[in-house]
Amino acid sequence: MHIMEGYLEPIWCLVWFIVMIPFFYIGVVKLRQILRDHPDQKMIVALSGAFIFLISSLKLPSVTGSSAHPTGTGIAVVFYGVGVCAVLSTIVLIFQALLIAHGGFTTLGANCVSMGIIGPLFGLIIWKLLRKAGAGVFVSMVAAAAVADFMTYVVTAIQMTLNVVTANNASFVDAFVDFMSVYAVTQVPLAIIEGLILGMFAQYLSTTRPDVFEIADKNKINPFAKEE
Amino acid sequence: MALSNNQKLYIGCFAVIIVMSVVFLACVNGDFGGSDDAGGGVADDYGYEAWTGDILTIITGDPNYELPGETESLLFAVQAAIGAIIIGYFIGFNAGQKRAGTGKTETEQ
Known part of the structure; x- marks a missing residue:
């Protein structure tokens, strides 16, 4: 889903950076707070980042004959919220932009907003709703991870659409349909696969480290809300 | 040896993932672009x-x-390896702690 270098007008690069910065800042603050107050959580934070590293590197084939990669943000957003997820995603995005020229630095803000903020936010909302409805850890994580993955690509399609609408006077509906057919259709089966992988790991964690789910259930959807 | 519910879940999930991956690989026609x-x-x-x-x-x-395709694949593999090492360490660390706590080996549990 990474938007390549130069494929967003400078004004849109700026807009998405402005959207990203408050989430990134609050994520850094929360990360420092977690590592200071709950040093036992260091391993789980590393694990959340590791899943983004591992899963976002897997380029998988899909129904359209194209390929894409999952995002792996489900664990991070469910355990630590959108802010921390934005920070961990940014680390991976910088790694890929710097070493593989996948994504880019001018599009870092847009890619972080889709992969680290808005996509995972939808996943977190699904997690909260399902947990409130009494669903188990496995089912909740499968749904949360799949939705976070899929919505990441929907947001990317919107970002690319807005860009061609303003730069090339394209029709919003036509461009959105075109971008969605490239990104979203390819992504549906991959989102299911990602959901199953993260769901299995969440199930494993629920038996080995049930304490992390107590923290996850206290986590707020709004990253700017004050801690109780 | 009877399988636990978790083991059945893992086997079922892996089976679905493998079937989906094989079907997609088999159905892909033409150029395989991202x-x-x-x-x-x-x-x-x-x-x-x-x-x-x-x-x-x-x-x-x-x-x-x-970037040459081989180099790009190598760097993606490095990225995957960084993640896999941390996840593997976590699982190994937990298994070790469990063994130390219960005094049993993995196979006895």
């Missing part, structure tokens, strides 16, 4: 022209430079 590149292609179709190249084209000074 959706990231395809997204750029759609923008090109609307007449959009990228205003800057990626960091490698800037460093090499060649606007058409692309």
Whole structure:
């Protein structure tokens, strides 16, 4: 889903950076707070980042004959919220932009907003709703991870659409349909696969480290809300 | 030896993932391109022209430079390995702690 270098007008690069910065800042603050107050959580934070590293590197084939990669943000957003997820995603995005020229630095803000903020936010909302409805850890994580993955690509399609609408006077509906057919259709089966992988790991964690789910259930959807 | 519910769940999930992956690999026709590149292609179709190249084209000074496929695969593998090492360490650490706590080996549990 990474938007390549130069494929967003400078004004849109700026807009998405402005959207990203408050989430990134609050994520850094929360990360420092977690590592200071709950040093036992260091391993789980590393694990959340590791899943983004591992899963976002897997380029998988899909129904359209194209390929894409999952995002792996489900664990991070469910355990630590959108802010921390934005920070961990940014680390991976910088790694890929710097070493593989996948994504880019001018599009870092847009890619972080889709992969680290808005996509995972939808996943977190699904997690909260399902947990409130009494669903188990496995089912909740499968749904949360799949939705976070899929919505990441929907947001990317919107970002690319807005860009061609303003730069090339394209029709919003036509461009959105075109971008969605490239990104979203390819992504549906991959989102299911990602959901199953993260769901299995969440199930494993629920038996080995049930304490992390107590923290996850206290986590707020709004990253700017004050801690109780 | 009866399987626990968790083990049945893991086996079922892995089976679904393997079947889906094999079906997609078998059904892919023609060029196997990424959706990231395809997204750029759609923008090109609307007449959009990228205003800057990626960091490698800037460093090499060649606007058409692309990382060789083998090198790109290697770097993706390095990225995957970083994640897998941390996850593997976590699982191993937990298994070790469990053994130390219960005094049993993994196979006895």
